[in-house]
Amino acid sequence: MPKIVSDIVDTYLFRTVNARVQFLVVRRRPDVAMGDTWQSIHGKIARDETAVEAARREIEEHTGITPTQMYTADYISQFYDHVTDTIVLAPTFAAKVPARAKPKLSADYIDYAWCDLEETTGRLMWSAQRWAVRHIYDVIAMGGDDAELYTL
Structure with missing residues (x-):
């Protein structure tokens, strides 16, 4: 029987430049798990x-x-890890960063990009990631009244 764990977090960074929201996506090294993918x-x-x-x-x-x-993204990412026979529940967060933020990537990553909503969802491989980005864009990043409810 699979076990259920909640030992990871998913976090989506965004910034606003010239009134346009951009999300940070990072590209994993090819030699690691999920290598050469945008995350x-x-x-x-x-x-x-x-x-x-x-x-x-x-x-x-x-x-x-x-x-x-x-911000809390009011979303729990969930997936099944077949290697460990585990159902993983990951709290999801949004993080607003300065407009001029320039990442200094850890050794896990080889590249980054600041992308608009469409390009971000086009680069992310998992439907849960794409859903989370759209939700964060609509509810938090656009700064409507509801955004305050998610502030941490």
């Missing part, structure tokens, strides 16, 4: 930290960027 920032939750703390730490470790605002 958002994912990472493990340490035993002594909350999911939000893990999201902030992963952002800073993998991009060198400090978010100006964190």
Whole structure:
């Protein structure tokens, strides 16, 4: 029987440049799991930290960027890991970053791009990632009244 775990976070960084929302996507090294694919920032939750703390730490470790605002994306990414026979539930966050933010990528990644919504969803391989980006764009990044409800 598969076990259920919640030990990772998914985080989507966005910025606003000239009134246009852009998302950061990072390209994994070819020699690692899911190599040569475009992703958002994912990472493990340490035993002594909350999911939000893990999201902030992963952002800073993998991009060198400090978010100006964190949001819950009101979404739990879920998937089945066949290697470990595990159902994974990953809290999903959005992070607003400065318009001039320039990532300093960790060794896990070989490239990055700031993309509009259409290009971002075109680069991401998993439907859950594409759904999360669209949701973050509509509810949080566009800055409507609902965005305040998701502020952390």
